Amino acid sequence: MVTLIAGIIMLGILVFxxxxxxxxxAKMAGVKVLKFSLGFGPRLVSKKWGETEYMICAIPLGGYVQMLGEGGGEEGEEAPLSPEELERSFANKPVSRRTAIIAAGPFMNLLLPFLVLPVAYLVGVNLPAYLDRSPCIGHVVAGTDGARAGFEPGDCLVSINGDEVATWSATNNAIISHAGSPLDIEVARGGSLTRLVMTPEDGGVEGLQSLGLLPRQDAVVGGLAPGMPAQEAGLAVGDRIVAIADRPIESWYDLKVNIQELGAEPQAFVVERGGELLELTITPVREEADGADYLIGIAPHQDTVFKRFGLVDAIRAGAERALELIELTLVFIQKLFAGHVSAKNIGGPITVVQIAGQAAQTDLSSVLTILAFLSIQLGILNLLPIPILDGGHLFFNLFELVLRRPLSLRAREIAQQIGLILLLLLMGLAFYNDIVRLFFGGQ
Incomplete structure (x- = not known):
């Protein structure tokens, strides 16, 4: 419930x-604003100040600003306008002003990251330590693109399609920028260089991890699930697991394999704590029906680096990160429409609320970073040239600017209907993906 409420609040900020x-x-352009609504559907809160009614409505999945002469909102057809009102009508304004009003929404979403990300860097950010390290593979997930391409634990990536990569972060960016294309990867292995070629099935839109290539992760406990066998046996946060039933554990990835193989029998776990070795007996359990994994209730320790930037450096780093997120979003959309990225990667409101809600329960820098990321998605989505979205209206205005006459009413109605169908299909796909992820563990 906390995650849901926090997610809705963050989504509300983006819509606002x-x-x-x-x-x-609209106000600066002299247009009369009738309504300013956060959400759709029945009013929960409504207050009229001046000539505008401000509302919060029951369905928190968007919002709208209804302007005089624009229609829409909840009212349907408007009454004939007086000469004074006609002067303040949206439809009666020059195309340049209408364009500015329409573009202002997505522009504000794209501007927000340049304001909040510097604040995140100013207060300090916790970054996974491996992102600044050499891109050396600690584990290759069986059955993934990386495994099929022949990657092995210990491989260190040197270049991708001729571009040198020095860090894990730079490697992720290179993979995402080439999403959907063959990847010619030069790898350092055992003192020599080898080349591996692959074309990821999902485009590689999440970098190395989406290819099944994971960084080295020591078998150090970072969290314990209440009431699970590990906690009840006395395992503690910070313990390093060095062996299970006389089987040596070299990394976190060895844990799952060995726990599954040993099953639900009591096993001797040897852990290092404060420089001493301790032996604990832990019995893995299955919380679901047959076929589920055996669990002991632990989470890995994530080695992070806390960085705090000065004012100038924070502004620079925030702007660079914002531009990077915009670029990666545009690349994703391009690859998606080109068919190089699976539509399964599209998320809907449920995913947005989950991501936002989880971030809202961490620290301020995480909240601001996720807020910036989602704001960019919202801004760019609204700029797509689909009628009903802001981008569709901008396309109509471009047509009017070029031909010096508006698109005919019939043509706009047909385009709006097509746009509505496309938007409903997109929303249906997004909701379907959300439901599959939420209830069936889909990716």
Whole structure:
């Protein structure tokens, strides 16, 4: 419930920023704003200040600004306008002003990351330590693109399609930028160089991890699930597991293999704690029906590096990160429409609320980073040239600017209907993916 509420609040912030952009520019352009709504459907809270009614509605999946002469919202057809009102009508404004009003929403979403990310770097960010380390593989997941391409634990990536990669982070960016294309990867292995070629099935849109290539992860306990065998046996956060039933454990990835093979029998776990070796007896359990994994209830320790930036460096780092996120989002959309990235990667409101809610329960820098990431998605999505979205209306205005006449009413109606169908199909796919992830563990 906390995750849900936190997620809805963060989603509300994004919607507010978007609609506030439309609202402010409309006011500056002399357009009368009738309604400013967060959410759709029945009103929960409503207050009229001046000439505008401000509302919070029951369905928190968007919002709208209704302007005089625009229609939409909940009212349907508007009454004939007086000469004074006609002067303040959205439809009666020059195309340049209408374009500015429409573009202001997505623009505000794209501007927000340049404001909040510097704050995140200013207060300090916790970054996974491996991101700045050499891209050396600690584990290759069986059955993945990486395994099929022939990667082995200990391989260190040198270049991708001729571009040198010095860190894990740089490698991820290189893979994402080449998503959907063959990857010619030079690898250092055992003192020599070898080349591996692969074309990821999902495009590689999440970098090395989506290829089944994971960083080295020591078998150190970072978290314990309440009431599970590990906690009840006395395992503690910070313990390093060095052996299970006389089987040596070299990394975190060895744990799952050995726990599954040994099954539900009591096993001797040898752990290192404070420089001493201790032996604990732990019996793995299955919480579900046959076929589920054996569990002991532990999570890995994530080695992080806390970095705090000065004002100038924070502004620079925040702007660079914002531009990087915009670029990666555009690459993803391009690869998606080109068929190089699976549509399974599309997430809907449920995924957005989950991501936002989980971030909201961590630290301020994580909240601001996720807020920036989601704001970019919302801004770019709204700029797609699909009627009903802001990008579709901008396309109509571009047509009017070039031909010096508006698109016919009939043509706009047909385009709106097509856009509505496309949007409903996209939303249906997104909700389907969300439900599969949430209830069936789909990827």
């Amino acid at each position: 920023v978007h609609e506030f952009g439309h609202f402010c520019v």
